Amino acid sequence: MDNERILVLDFGSQYTHLLARRVRQLGAYSEILAPTASREELENCRGIILSGGPASVYAENAPKFNPEIFKLGKPILGLCYGLQLIAKEMGGKVKRGSVKEYGTAKVKIAKKGKLLNNVKDNSVAWMSHGDKVEKIPPQFENLASTNDCEFAAIANPEKKIFGLQFHPEVTHTEEGMKVLGNFLDICGCEKKWGMKNYLEEKVEEIRKEVGGRKVFLLVSGGVDSTIVLALLHRALGGEKIYAMHVDNGFMRKDESRTVKEELDKLGMNELNVFDASKQFLGAVKGVTDPEDKRKIIGNLFVEIADMQIKELSLNPDEWILGQGTIYPDTIETGGTKNADLIKTHHNRVKAIQELIDKGKIIEPLKLLYKDEVRELGQELGLPLNLVNRHPFPGPGLAIRALCSDGGEENLDELGKKANKLLKEWGFNFRAVPLPVKAVGVQGDERSYRNVLALEGKMNCKELEECSTKLTNSLGEINRVVFALAPEKIESVKLLKKHLTKDRLDLLREADAISMEELSNAGLDEEVWQFPTVIIPVEVNGDGESIVLRPVLSREAMTARFAVLPREVIAKMVERITSLEGVGAVFYDVTHKPPATIEWE
Numbered sequence: 001m002d003n004e005r006i007l008v009l010d011f012g013s014q015y016t017h018l019l020a021r022r023v024r025q026l027g028a029y030s031e032i033l034a035p036t037a038s039r040e041e042l043e044n045c046r047g048i049i050l051s052g053g054p055a056s057v058y059a060e061n062a063p064k065f066n067p068e069i070f071k072l073g074k075p076i077l078g079l080c081y082g083l084q085l086i087a088k089e090m091g092g093k094v095k096r097g098s099v100k101e102y103g104t105a106k107v108k109i110a111k112k113g114k115l116l117n118n119v120k121d122n123s124v125a126w127m128s129h130g131d132k133v134e135k136i137p138p139q140f141e142n143l144a145s146t147n148d149c150e151f152a153a154i155a156n157p158e159k160k161i162f163g164l165q166f167h168p169e170v171t172h173t174e175e176g177m178k179v180l181g182n183f184l185d186i187c188g189c190e191k192k193w194g195m196k197n198y199l200e201e202k203v204e205e206i207r208k209e210v211g212g213r214k215v216f217l218l219v220s221g222g223v224d225s226t227i228v229l230a231l232l233h234r235a236l237g238g239e240k241i242y243a244m245h246v247d248n249g250f251m252r253k254d255e256s257r258t259v260k261e262e263l264d265k266l267g268m269n270e271l272n273v274f275d276a277s278k279q280f281l282g283a284v285k286g287v288t289d290p291e292d293k294r295k296i297i298g299n300l301f302v303e304i305a306d307m308q309i310k311e312l313s314l315n316p317d318e319w320i321l322g323q324g325t326i327y328p329d330t331i332e333t334g335g336t337k338n339a340d341l342i343k344t345h346h347n348r349v350k351a352i353q354e355l356i357d358k359g360k361i362i363e364p365l366k367l368l369y370k371d372e373v374r375e376l377g378q379e380l381g382l383p384l385n386l387v388n389r390h391p392f393p394g395p396g397l398a399i400r401a402l403c404s405d406g407g408e409e410n411l412d413e414l415g416k417k418a419n420k421l422l423k424e425w426g427f428n429f430r431a432v433p434l435p436v437k438a439v440g441v442q443g444d445e446r447s448y449r450n451v452l453a454l455e456g457k458m459n460c461k462e463l464e465e466c467s468t469k470l471t472n473s474l475g476e477i478n479r480v481v482f483a484l485a486p487e488k489i490e491s492v493k494l495l496k497k498h499l500t501k502d503r504l505d506l507l508r509e510a511d512a513i514s515m516e517e518l519s520n521a522g523l524d525e526e527v528w529q530f531p532t533v534i535i536p537v538e539v540n541g542d543g544e545s546i547v548l549r550p551v552l553s554r555e556a557m558t559a560r561f562a563v564l565p566r567e568v569i570a571k572m573v574e575r576i577t578s579l580e581g582v583g584a585v586f587y588d589v590t591h592k593p594p595a596t597i598e599w600e
Contacts, residue, residue: 004028004190007045009035011053011063011081014441017327018557019051019079019169021369022177027191028184035065042068047075047187050082052167054445056096056131057081057088075160075187077115083133083154083163090137090161102128102442102594103468104172105146113155115162116143117182123174125152125166126558128442128593132165160186170558172591195372199379202364206235209362210320214240216309217322218301219271221245221259222392224324224365227377229268231364232322234380241322242312243270246304248297249277249501250396252515253508262386276304277501280398284499288403290439290448290600293499297395316360325363326373369555390515390529391556397507398499399600402436404536406496409435411450414476418452421473427466429456433477435494436535438599440478441592442471449478451535453586455489458482460563463589467561471594479595481547481586483539484573490540497536497544506581507534510546513575518550521568528553528562533588533599543583546576551597559592 006023010016010032023030033041035050042048048069055062069076070089078086084094109121125146133151136142140161143153152165162183168176184191215232219225232241247256256273263271283296305321365373370391377387393399411433418431432453440447452470454463467480483489497503511532518530533547548569550562573585588595 005045006030006047006049006184006187006189007037007042008032008049008051009037009065009069009082011035011051011065011085012055013052013080015167015169015557016051017367018369018555019049021327021372021555022169022180023049023184024193026177026181026184027193028187028189029193035063035069037066039066039068039072042066042072042074045074046189047077047183048072049183050076050078050085052080052082052128055081057084057094070161075183076162077183078161078163079167079169080128080165081131083151083165084131086161086163087133087135087137087151087154090140090156092133092137092140093135094131095134096131102472103591105148105152105166107144107146107152107166107175109144109153111141111143113141113143113157114186115155115179115182116153119175119178119182125168125173125176126170127166133163162186167558171554172558172560195375195379199376202231203235206232206362206364210236210240212318214242214314214319215322215362216305216314216319217241217243218305218324219243219245219259219263220324220392220394221255221262222324223370223377223387223389224326224373224391226263226324226386227373227380227382228322228324228364229263230266230377230380230382233268238268238270241270242314242319243268243272244305244308245271245273246301247273247275247277248280248301248396248398250280250297250398250504252392252397253512255392266382266386274304274308276300279304281499281501284398286498288405288498290399290402293398293403293600294395297398301394321361323361323363325366326368326370327366369557371554388525390524390527393598397504397511399598400511400531400533401499401503401507402438402533402535402599403498404436404494404496406494406536408494411435414450414452414474418470418474418477421470422466425466425469427456427462429454429462429466431470432483432489432492434481434492434535434537436537438479438595440595442478442594447478447594450476451479451481452477453481453483453489453492454589455483455487458484458566460589464561464591467589468591471590479588479590479599481588481590484548484569484585484587485577486540486584493538493541495536495538495544503534506544506579507532507546509579510534510576510582513579514548514572517568517572517575518564520571521565523564523568526562527551527564528559529556529597530562531598535599537584539584541583543581545584545586546582547586547588547599548572549588549597549599551592553592553597556597557592559597561587561589561591 551559553559
């Protein structure tokens with residue numbers, strides 16, 4: 001399929017593999033290559049897409065690339081960084097934006113042409129950039145703009161070179177698939193690619209990779225590991241698999257028991273449950289840094305797997321470790337050459353990387369996104385109640401329980417700046433900075449910044465607009481929450497709190513309430529994921545704070561906060577605030593980017 005493929009050159013975007021996925025979703029075969037790929041590697045294709053990335057085109061550490069890209073005569077589409085690279089290399093000018101754009105923006109079309117054919121004017125697009133094109137190159141024309149970006153789409157129709165400042169590959173760009181489809185039409189692609197082909201190829205690939213060995217599979221019970229188990233069964237048969245579920249003490253309420261029961265119903269009754277909660281809690285005792293927590297948990301998973309292999313007298317030369325790793329785990333851990341580290345996933349710690357290098361790990365889903373994994377699960381014949389389960393991170397509630405050694409941080413200036421902006425913009429909210437930080441992703445780079453709380457009358461449309469403007473304008477924050485209870489914040493205090501069983505039990509109860517009320521409202525499938533988070537922040541002198549984080553997504557690389565019915569929120573708040581130890585409840589009203597779905 002070489003002559004029919006679309007090549008995606010990876011400049012480090014968090015969305016690079018998603019982009020290749022979208023091209024395949026449109027029915028065209030795609031592959032990812034480094035920007036330094038040789039002319040020979042680049043020649044056999046229908047077209048080339050230049051991805052986004054965290055660097056500046058003028059930076060000393062800007063990704064190296066093969067200039068032959070622009071001499072092949074192939075159609076080219078540059079996205080975000082790719083657009084800026086086209087502008088710089090062809091005589092335009094790029095500068096650091098005075099206003100950074102993260103989140104949604106309206107695209108105003110000036111001229112459609114082939115790239116924007118049948119694309120609606122003023123549609124919503126997803127932005128994630130700091131730099132922008134100030135002057136387009138000669139022989140290029142401007143196709144579209146946003147309020148903060150004059151050149152949101154440019155084109156040289158004669159040379160078939162196009163650039164977009166927004167990301168058409170993410171779910172929340174309304175006309176994104178249409179734009180990508182138009183580019184494939186420009187490239188003259190045949191569209192014959194599908195998941196059924198992938199399943200057939202993957203089964204053969206697993207048999208070849210495993211050979212005469214057997215697979216020791218870690219099963220969390222989430223969508224990914226469950227589908228890996230089913231896929232390995234299809235390829236190898238149950239006799240070549242030893243599946244182990246580790247209860248790390250960070251599971252949801254009754255999760256381990258439920259996992260075992262559900263898999264037994266599917267005939268996968270060889271699952272072995274190992275209680276390691278004491279070991280995990282002991283390993284993270286007193287740890288507050290989110291990256292340290294993830295690394296400790298990831299390494300301990302490997303140690304426990306090794307210990308079990310030894311206890312079972314399994315010859316390590318005859319066994320390999322199986323994991324349900326999917327592509328967001330890899331890309332957020334800086335898994336491609338030009339990508340920035342957002343957070344270390346438990347299945348991408350150093351010990352795992354060393355095993356990968358030795359050929360001791362099999363990860364059948366590592367090139368797929370969550371929506372593709374679900375599609376594969378359906379191809380395998382798994383029931384929808386398993387395929388459509390909410391994602392749950394490997395470290396579990398450990399990364400939904402923020403920790404702190406206490407102390408004070410002067411956030412008065414941040415509060416003044418935020419409230420000044422709110423007044424200038426005409427919002428009737430009051431901003432209160434919270435003395436806690438969360439992980440975010442901004443312009444393809446990791447951020448670890450403060451959280452800003454808003455109080456006032458709840459209006460989700462205004463909160464969305466306000467949250468986007470605040471995170472774009474205030475470099476000190478990457479996340480905005482709304483105060484549900486109490487409605488008036490008079491004081492906030494950072495508490496000394498670590499990972500303890502009692503604290504995790506409190507979070508388990510709050511999480512169970514959130515999920516039960518979501519289910520009672522019939523919103524399980526509409527809401528893609530619903531982390532419930534506990535933060536060591538005391539409001540008005542009363543207990544810790546719980547944050548509700550329901551999101552809408554498809555592949556986890558972007559997400560919108562989910563707008564829940566007020567009566568559903570009210571029931572959650574009433575029940576959660578009745579728990580001993582909870583003093584406040586907040587509603588996370590931040591998209592991804594600039595925030596990650598999980599807080600750590």
